[in-house]
Amino acid sequence: MLNIQQLSLSFKGQTGQIKQVFTDFDFSLDAGSFTVVIGANGSGKSTLLNLIAGSLLPDKGRINIAGNDVSRLSEELRSKFISRVFQHPHLGTAGELSVLENMRLASLHGKTKSPFRRMGKTAEAGIKKQVEGLQMGLENTLHRSMEQLSGGQRQALSVLMATLPDVPLMLLDEPAAALDPSAGDAVMELAANRIREKERTAVLVTHNMKHAVVYGNRLVQLQHGKIIRDIRGEEKQSLRPEQLHSWFER
Amino acid sequence: MDMYLAAIQVALAYALMSLGIFVTLRIFKLPDITTDGTFTSGAVIYALMMQDAEQSLFPVLLLAFFAGGIGGFLTGIINEKLRIQPLLSGILVMTALYSINLLLLGKSNMSLPMLPEAESFFQAWFVPLVVLMSCLGSIAWLLYSDYGLAMRATGHAEQMVKSQGIYPGRMRIAGLLIANGFTALSGAMVARFHGFADMGMGIGIVIAGLGSVMISETLMQAFGVQSLLIRLLMLIPATMLFRFILAFSLSLGIDPVLLKLISSMLVLGVMAIPLLFRKASHHA
Numbered sequence: 001m002l003n004i005q006q007l008s009l010s011f012k013g014q015t016g017q018i019k020q021v022f023t024d025f026d027f028s029l030d031a032g033s034f035t036v037v038i039g040a041n042g043s044g045k046s047t048l049l050n051l052i053a054g055s056l057l058p059d060k061g062r063i064n065i066a067g068n069d070v071s072r073l074s075e076e077l078r079s080k081f082i083s084r085v086f087q088h089p090h091l092g093t094a095g096e097l098s099v100l101e102n103m104r105l106a107s108l109h110g111k112t113k114s115p116f117r118r119m120g121k122t123a124e125a126g127i128k129k130q131v132e133g134l135q136m137g138l139e140n141t142l143h144r145s146m147e148q149l150s151g152g153q154r155q156a157l158s159v160l161m162a163t164l165p166d167v168p169l170m171l172l173d174e175p176a177a178a179l180d181p182s183a184g185d186a187v188m189e190l191a192a193n194r195i196r197e198k199e200r201t202a203v204l205v206t207h208n209m210k211h212a213v214v215y216g217n218r219l220v221q222l223q224h225g226k227i228i229r230d231i232r233g234e235e236k237q238s239l240r241p242e243q244l245h246s247w248f249e250r
Numbered sequence: 251m252d253m254y255l256a257a258i259q260v261a262l263a264y265a266l267m268s269l270g271i272f273v274t275l276r277i278f279k280l281p282d283i284t285t286d287g288t289f290t291s292g293a294v295i296y297a298l299m300m301q302d303a304e305q306s307l308f309p310v311l312l313l314a315f316f317a318g319g320i321g322g323f324l325t326g327i328i329n330e331k332l333r334i335q336p337l338l339s340g341i342l343v344m345t346a347l348y349s350i351n352l353l354l355l356g357k358s359n360m361s362l363p364m365l366p367e368a369e370s371f372f373q374a375w376f377v378p379l380v381v382l383m384s385c386l387g388s389i390a391w392l393l394y395s396d397y398g399l400a401m402r403a404t405g406h407a408e409q410m411v412k413s414q415g416i417y418p419g420r421m422r423i424a425g426l427l428i429a430n431g432f433t434a435l436s437g438a439m440v441a442r443f444h445g446f447a448d449m450g451m452g453i454g455i456v457i458a459g460l461g462s463v464m465i466s467e468t469l470m471q472a473f474g475v476q477s478l479l480i481r482l483l484m485l486i487p488a489t490m491l492f493r494f495i496l497a498f499s500l501s502l503g504i505d506p507v508l509l510k511l512i513s514s515m516l517v518l519g520v521m522a523i524p525l526l527f528r529k530a531s532h533h534a
Contacts, residue, residue: 053413079415092410094403101399108396110415115397145476 001031001201002052002169007061009051021047022225025061031168034195034202036212039222040248045205048222049171052203054078066168080110083162085191087174089154092161095147099138099157102146103127109165134160134190152183156190163194170195170202176211184208188215209241221247257497261490262378263439264458266385268466268485270432271459273389276467276481278405278425283340283456284325287347288318288430290452292437294351297360297447311381311438318434319427321347326423352449359448362441378439382486385432390479392428401425402478433459454510461517462489468520492516 004027010020021044029035039045050056052063054075062071065081086092093102104119104127119127124142132139134156138149146154155175162170172191176184188208192215195202206212212219219236221229229247231239267289274282292314299310321343328339352358392398403411404421411418441447466488470481499512 055412075412076415076417079413082413084413086409086413091407092413094407094410096406097399097403101402104396105399105403105414108414113396113400113416115392115395118395 001033001066002027002029002203003062003064004028004052005062005064007051007063008059009047009056010059020225022051022058022061025225027220027227029169029201029203031066031201032199033218034192034200034204034216035218035220036216037203037205037220037222038207038209038212038244042224043222044225045222046173049084049173049203049205052169053082053084053171079167081167082169082171083109083165083167084170085155085158085162085172085175088178089151089158090147092158093146093154096145098143098145099131099149100124100127100142102157103131103142103161103164106161106164110167130160130164131157150183152179152187155179155183155187159187159191159194163191163198163200168201170200172202172204174206174208175204176206176208184211191215209244212244213239213241253497253501254494257493258490259374259378260440260443261486261493262375262382263436263443264462264493265382265486265489266436266439267433267455267459268462268489269385269389269482270429270436271456271463272466272482272485273425273429273432275460275463276405277393277402278422280336280405280422280426281340282322282325282426282429283337284321284343284347284426284430285340285433285456285459286452286454287344287351288321288434288452289437289440289455290351290447290449291317291321291347292434292439293441293447293451294355294437295434296438296441297362298354300362300442301360302363307377307442311435314434314438315431318437319431321434322426322428322430323423325430326419326426329426330419330423348449355447355449358450359446361446363445374443378443381435381439385435386482386486389428389432390482393478393482454513457510457513457517458492461513461520462492464517464520465491468524471524 004025007022007025009022010018013019037045037048047056051058054070054073054077058071062069064070068081070078070081084092100119104123107123107127128139128142131142136153136156138153138157141149146157149157159175175191176188179187188211204211204216217236218232219229219239220227267285270285274280295314295317296310299305299313325336325339325343328334328342329336334342393402400411400416401421401424404416404418408418437452440451462485466481466484469484469488475481495516496509496512499509500506504512
């Protein structure tokens, strides 16, 4: 479903020094898989998501999603294949727009936004039903601006928005990192349920070892732009958070 | 009394510019100074087309809108394609427009024939009101459409917008085009009101638009209103209030030369007073 071949990326630091993040990096995902990526700061986790999403373009290499070569496509064009949940809820939702308007935009993900078309009653009812499905009472806040909601509520809607469009790949960049532990757990549970229901192929980047163990059917550890562990199936299910913590000890 | 009536009347023309400033500043969070040039462009086009008073008004206004729109479009292109900061892009286009406006007008100012007396009430109140309400209705209609939602999201969550497949650069260019179209329309209507076009009429005009937007925002906060439509509508009384304060200053015998200084102080006051109140209540 996702196939990355010979991917290389380097950055020029402030001192002019070249930092090689990935060199001939290969990575692939099976359709319907849910992969958790862990790694220390600077290991390349978020950079990998940004390369897949098109926020960064590689120096060389190919990225193929569902049979489409997207290597040189802009982030906007890749939206036809990808939906994202960002680390901060304010990155994935527009604060001044209402809940309803944010949801409307998500329902038009990757499609033309016409100046001659607007949200009708049917579309509004459809969105209300989707929000009701969250069972958080947010259907009563549809006309409130997003910035009036709590971080947890906003991130839950962000997850819902990312699972609305019918795209093959979903990227989650530390979706619980900016939330308190309880809200973070709730958001992760919601994300996992939605991914399962919609049978999405998903990649989750996280620093939360409990989440890394509980969610997904594959775990990948990155270090200095290289995969140093790739664990699947039963072995993945038998992992414990303490075990993962020990991998980071020096 | 006439002075205050005139202030309200001219505010109908200036409210179009406030609408333009609102689009760039509040919808896109862009500091755009192209305004100073496109405002004059609108006035120049109006003066050139209406100097014999035989041309019908609406095609001229449409032309002014497009001329201003081109100015905004150029600022957007410079900003997006050449990666030059929006403020600097605006300064570049504004400066270029000064020469173009002067070239078009051929002199530093031009007087226009006064409106026929018989039509004066209709011309003075009804026409500006229809133009203003048409623009306000159009922009409200656009901002509530699917395209408008994408525009509004661009100013507040660029990362989200990109991930939804929306090109934020294109949205900003469209926003600058529309905003400067309104500004040029405002310049044309102000030239119509005063009966002349002057090369200096756009200098510092952005402050007047900014002042009206700030007054409107302060009023909105005071009443706790968030609706976009009401925010747009509030620009009209806010512009009137701004013009009213300037008229009041003049009635006190203040030298008209000081009007720009008063405008700046007024905007500074509107921006600073809520902050000072907040600080005072925080320390109380």
